[in-house]
Amino acid sequence: MSDASLLAIRDLHVTYATGDGPLPAVRGVDLTVERGQIVGVAGESGCGKSTLASTILRLQPSNATVSGTVLFDGRDVLTMRWGELRAVRWAGASIVFQGALHSLNPVHRIGDQISEPLRIHNPSLADRASRQRVGELLDQVGLDPQRARSYPHQLSGGQKQRVMIAMALACDPELVVADEPTTALDVMVQAQVLNVLSTLVRERGVGMMMISHDLSVLADLCDRITVMYAGRVVEEGPARRIFVEPLHPYSAALSAAFPRVGDPAARFAPSGLPGDPPQPWLLPGGCTFAPRCPRAAEVCLPAEPPLTSYGEERSAACVRIGEPDAPSVEPASGHVS
Amino acid sequence: MTAELSAHGLRVEFTTRTGRVARALDGVDLRVRSGEVVALVGESGSGKTTLARALIGLARPVAGEVRWNGSRLDRSARALKALRRQVQLVLQDPSGALNPRQTVYESVAEGLRVHRLVSGSDKTEAELVAAALASAGLRPPESLFLRYPHELSGGQRQRVLIAGALAVQPQLLIADEPVSSLDASIRGEILALLLRLREELGLGVLVVTHDLGLAWNIADRIAVMYLGRVVESGPTEEVLTAPQHPYTQALLSVVPEIEELEPVVLRGEIPDPTRIPAGCRFHPRCPALASGEAEEVAESCRTVPLSVLSGEPDGHRSACHLVSAREGAVPASSTETEEVAP
C-alpha cells in the first residue's frame, strides 16, 4: 500500500450538458478521505453532493464533463484505463446509493443478491464458501445469517438498508461511499445502521465518505465534515466543531435546523433558511449564498469568497467571518486551494 | 370556542394476507384541542399513522370511539364530511399526495368545492385560494396557480398541501410527518409555519413524527406510541427532559445531538402487531428489564398487562410497571379497568 491518502479529490468540476445549456453541478471541490476515517458531506438536494459521489467511481451520466483529479490510493480514477477502473469498482470502493432500498430485486433471495458480485468475480467459488461469506457479511451488519433465505419484501426498511450495506462490503472495499444511508429510517433503526457503519470503519480500517443533509447525524458519526452549497465547499473542518460552532452562515443554518432536545433556545423557535437553493444555471453573482444569507452585506456581492483557512484545520468561504456578531475565531494566514 | 378531537379506547385491526389479525391500535386515548400543538411520536409500526387516519375517519375502529367536541362520531357519510370540514389531514408524502394532472389552483380549491364554501363567502374562489396559499407562505400566490406538482420543489409541494388544508379554514390540522422528506433548511420553515398558524388562527395541530427534535421545536404536549399504545404522555419539556418510560429514554438517547446520554440502541425492531407480547408490550426489548434494573417488577412486566393511559391533557404519565413501583402507585394512573391480555 502506498502512503497516499485513500481518496483525494482535487479541484473537481462536473458540468452537465443539458437542453438549457451547461449546468455546473460541482465547481472546484477538494476533499480527502484517509483510511479509518469517516468524512461527512453535508448540503441540500441539488448542492452537487450526489454528483460528487458518483464521479468518484466514474459513474457520472454520459452528458457530464469532468475536470480535476480523483486520486484513489494515489492513482487518478478519471484517467485510468478500463481494466484498472474495473478493479477499483470491484474491490477498491463501493457506493451505497440513496434510495437503494428499491434496487433489491424482489424475486431473488437476498443471500443470492449479496453473493452475486462474489460469484461473478470468482466463478470457481464453491457454493458452501459463498454461503459462508454471505453469512459473515449479514452478521457484520447485525442481521441473522438465516436472513439470507428471505426475499426483500419480507424485510423492513432498516433490514433492507443493512442488506445494501452488506452488498457494498461483499468484495472487501477499502472505501465505502454512503449516499443518505439513513434518510428513510426511524431514529432507532438509524442508530442501529450508524452503529454498524462506524464499527466497520473502526474495526476494519476502511475509509468512508458519508453524504447527508442531516448535520446532526454527520456530527455524531464523522471525523470531518465538508459542507457544500451550490456546487462548492463553503466550510470544512472537524465534525463536532462545525456542528457546535459553525463559521459559515450556511453551516450555522444547517446546524440549527436540528435542535438539541433540551435546549431552551430551540423551544417554539424552529429555525430554517428562507428560499430555495439557486438553480445551477442561474447562479447569483458574488457569494452564491448571499440571497438567502441572514448576514449578507455589500462586501458579499463583488466576488465568490475563496475557501480561507481559520486555524486548527478549519476553513470556510465567507468574507463576513470575524466581523461583528460572527463566531469569534482568529483568522489564520493564507488561502487553501 | 375551543374545538376538541379525542380518541377513547380506540382499537383498529387489520387482517393480514395470511389471515392473522394485526392490532394496529390497541386501545388509545388522546385529546387534541384548538390552539395547542400535540406531537405523536413513535417508530414506524407503532400505529401513529393509523391513529391519525382513525381520528379523521379513514380507518374504522373495531372498538372505542372518536369524539368531536364531546359527541361521538358516527360513520355516516354526512358526519364524516362534517368532521373533515373542521379537521384536515396533511398526508405524509408531498410528492404523491398531489394529483399530477391537477394544477396547484385546482388542488387547493378542491376542499372549497367539496364543501361549497365559495357561495357562503363574500370572496371569489380565486381570492380564497390565493389567501390559503399566502397563509401557507407561498407568495405571490397567483404565480403558482397554474403550476403542476412536478414543477414544484419538495418544500413548495408540502406548502401546497398545507394550503389545501387551510383553504377550508379548519379548526384542527393533523400533519403526518410534515418534514421528514424535506431538506434541512426547509424543515424549519414548515415548522415555523405550523406555529404561526396556531398563533394567528388558533389552529390546533396534531403532528405525527418519529423526530423528537421536531417535537421539542413546536409541541406543547407529546404522546409516545409503542406497538399500538401510548406508553408515555405529558408536557413536552417534562417528557423530553425527564423521560420515565424506558422506551422514551432509549429513543431520546439515540437522537444524534444529545451528547450527555449514553446511547441505548435497542436490538431489533417493533414486533409484529399480530403477536403483541404478553404483559408489558415493551418487555422483550426493555433495556431496564434486560439490565436487571427492573428486577423487582420483572414478573409483572412479563405477565401483567398495563391499562390504557388516560388521554387527559394534564400531567405526565407513563405505562410502565417499574415507574409505578417506584412511585408506589397502582400501575399507570388510569381510570380504565384492566384489560384482558390478547
Next chain:
Amino acid sequence: MTDLAAPRLSARHLARQRRLASYRRTWRAFRRHRSGVAGLAILLVFVLVALAAPLLASSDGLDVTLANGPVLGAPSSHYWLGTDDNGRSVLTLLIWGSRISLLVGLSATVISMVIGTLMGLVSGYFGGWIGRITFRVTEWMLVIPFLPLAIGLATVLGPGLFNIIIVIGVTSWPSTALLIRSQTLSIKERAYVERAEAIGGGRWHQMGRHVLPNVMPMVFANTTLTVAGAILTETTLSFLGLGDPTRTSWGSMLDSAYQVGAITTGSWWFVIPPGICVVLVVLAFTLIGQALEEVLNPRLRARR
C-alpha cells in the same frame, strides 16, 4: 378535466395556453413514432374520402335502377375499378362504403368505451358486492365467444345500421373494462385519492376528479384499437348478411361479391378493393393506437 372555475385574472387564458402546450408536447412525442404518423396519414385519406364522397361520386351511382354499366365489367377507362353484378361502379361503392364503415366503427366504439369505462371504473373502485358483480359480469362477457353472441344479437334485433352499431358496441366492451379496472385499482391506492377523501370528498368526487382523469389517457389509446376491431366486426357481420341491406358498406360489398361468385368468375376487382380498404383502415387505427399507448402510458415512456 376542464377547469370549470379557473381564476379570472387572465388565468383562464394562461390555463388554455398550458393545456395547448401539453397537447403540443404529446404531439411532438407522437410524431417521433414513424408508424403512428403513417397510420394517421392513411386514416386521414380515408376520412377525407368519406367526407367528400358526394363530391367524388354522385350518390346516383348507388341506385341499382340507374346503373347502366356492364355486369361484372372489368376495370376500364370509364369504370376504374370495374362494375358489380348490378352494373354499378365499384369505385363509387367503395367511396360511399367508407362512410358506413367508419361511421359504424366510430359509433360502436363510443358505445363500447362508455360501457367499458363505466364498468371498469365501478368494478375497480368499489369493493364489496358492487365491485364483485360488475367484475363477474365483465368476465362473463369476456368468455362468451364473441361472434356467436354478436350474430345472435344481430338476428334478434334485426338488420339495420343502428342495430349493427348497438350489437358491436355492447359486445366489445369487456376488454376495455378489464384494462380500466386494472388501472383504477392502481390509481385508487395513490396518496392523492386518499387526500381527496380526507378533505371530505365522497366516492363520486374521488372517482370523477382523480381516478377518471388519470385513466383517460389509457381509454384514449385503447379507443383507436377498438375502432379497428369494430370495423372488422362490421365487415364480418355484413359479410354474413346481418348488415343493413339498404346501405353499402365494405362488408356488404364483400358479401355480394361472395353471393354472385365473384371469385370463381375471376372478378377480382369486386373482391380485392374492399378487402384492401378494410385492412388499411384497421392497420391505420392499430398503428395510431400503439403509438398513442406508448406516448400516453407513463410506464412505456421514460420521461419525468
